[in-house]
Amino acid sequence: MNHHVQPVIGTASSRIYETLRRDLVGGQFVAGEKLAINALKERYHVGLSPLREALNKLAAYGLLVQENQRGFRVPKLSRSELDDIANMRLELEGMAFERAIQHGDDVWEAELLAAAHRLKRADTTLDKGEEWESLHSQFHRTLVAPCGSVWLLRFIEQLHDQFDRYRRLGPKMPTVRQTLDEQHHELVALALKRDSKAARALMDDHIQKSYQLALKRYQEHA
Amino acid sequence: MNHHVQPVIGTASSRIYETLRRDLVGGQFVAGEKLAINALKERYHVGLSPLREALNKLAAYGLLVQENQRGFRVPKLSRSELDDIANMRLELEGMAFERAIQHGDDVWEAELLAAAHRLKRADTTLDKGEEWESLHSQFHRTLVAPCGSVWLLRFIEQLHDQFDRYRRLGPKMPTVRQTLDEQHHELVALALKRDSKAARALMDDHIQKSYQLALKRYQEHA
DNA sequence: TTATATAAAATAATCGATTTTTTAACCAAC
DNA sequence: GTTGGTTAAAAAATCGATTATTTTATATAA
Structure with a gap:
């Protein structure tokens, strides 16, 4: 039996980024939806800081839209x-x-x-x-x-x-x-x-x- | 005399993002340089969280490179x-x-x-x-x-x-x-x-x- | 009703401190 | 002198809590 936990590669931020990217591209979120950050925190078992950093990167990448003071949403489709x-x-x-x-x-x-x-x-x-x-x-x-x-x-x-x-x-x-x-x-x-x-x-x-x-x-x- | 402070537009994160983008494009940092986050905090009078969010965005945009566990650096020129x-x-x-x-x-x-x-x-x-x-x-x-x-x-x-x-x-x-x-x-x-x-x-x-x-x-x- | 104001709740943004990881410094062995 | 290993310092990443803003709910007046 192996009690060694395998060391989990990368930072929490980079992992949640990749996961979210996959899920956004894969249609796990509905277009136009407002992301509830607290819900994401629980759904992906991740802290607030790495989560927000990932969301910021995804917004810069174009898979999310960021509105000042009102968080992130999934871009609409057209x-x-x-x-x-x-x-x-x-x-x-x-x-x-x-x-x-x-x-x-x-x-x-x-x-x-x-x-x-x-x-x-x-x-x-x-x-x-x-x-x-x-x-x-x-x-x-x-x-x-x-x-x-x-x-x-x-x-x-x-x-x-x-x-x-x-x-x-x-x-x-x-x-x-x-x-x-x-x-x-x-x-x-x-x-x-x-x-x-x-x-x-x-x-x-x-x-x-x-x-x-x-x-x-x-x-x-x- | 006007004692009303004008309300400073946008979030701290979005403001430091724009400032850093301008300074990166304008050559205020030397190419290849490692960014000392604490130094930036003081230089721009901004907290750690908004600063890191901005750095993450800039990395996704291509004006910084991010290396897991070792922060951000200004991309080399070639x-x-x-x-x-x-x-x-x-x-x-x-x-x-x-x-x-x-x-x-x-x-x-x-x-x-x-x-x-x-x-x-x-x-x-x-x-x-x-x-x-x-x-x-x-x-x-x-x-x-x-x-x-x-x-x-x-x-x-x-x-x-x-x-x-x-x-x-x-x-x-x-x-x-x-x-x-x-x-x-x-x-x-x-x-x-x-x-x-x-x-x-x-x-x-x-x-x-x-x-x-x-x-x-x-x-x-x- | 419709509109506007106010209070309460929810959410976003930020802060300060802690934990983890990397880098630097030092020393011993070869 | 270089290599390898240990410890100390520095830096990055993350956490938990606080503050600021928006949204919702409720009340009041036109």
């Missing part, structure tokens, strides 16, 4: 913002993918194949939980990783989190994702062929289709 | 990051300016002229202090304001703050800014003519020249 986010993804991820294909080396190629493989394994198990989401994010990160711009990567990451607030509305629908999942492998194939023209076209299509799905989710959402 | 920031400005501000020219209405035209005029007045007084910086930021914000994308505007704002960390290194050199200042009016002229092709070209040139200046500052910086 059609126009979804359009904005999707358009920016088209521009920025397209740009980044082209550049990644220019600069990516053989290590990147290996990582791409690995990331795609791990994602496919998760696709077929069909449960599509937080595990799948994580692999999916990682896959898209890998696609653009060697684009050469840390700021571009940063913005893309932020847009993904925002986009996923829409995509992950409502229940899982595995059948609709079929095409999207297939495109992941085609993206890898075109990247390996260094066909940046076709690669970008497919990336555009991929984002468009994701957008259609997110839009449907948003409209059905009530 | 040639490659300056190049990255300038390139991203070229892409994003160019895009935004073109869109602004498509969508901007007559109210925008008036605001453009006003912003350019205020900036010119500040140009000629030649003292180029924090006042000029503020008007300069406002002018560039106005140029792209009606681009239709809040995320694009957000990213551009962030890049400007990052860029200015380089541009504002070292002492003021009014003569070098001559060309830049003249371009401001030409940008307005082309915007009013709705000549988005020429406007973008000039914007590109403007950013390039700013980049040359910032690069020189960075290289001379020691």
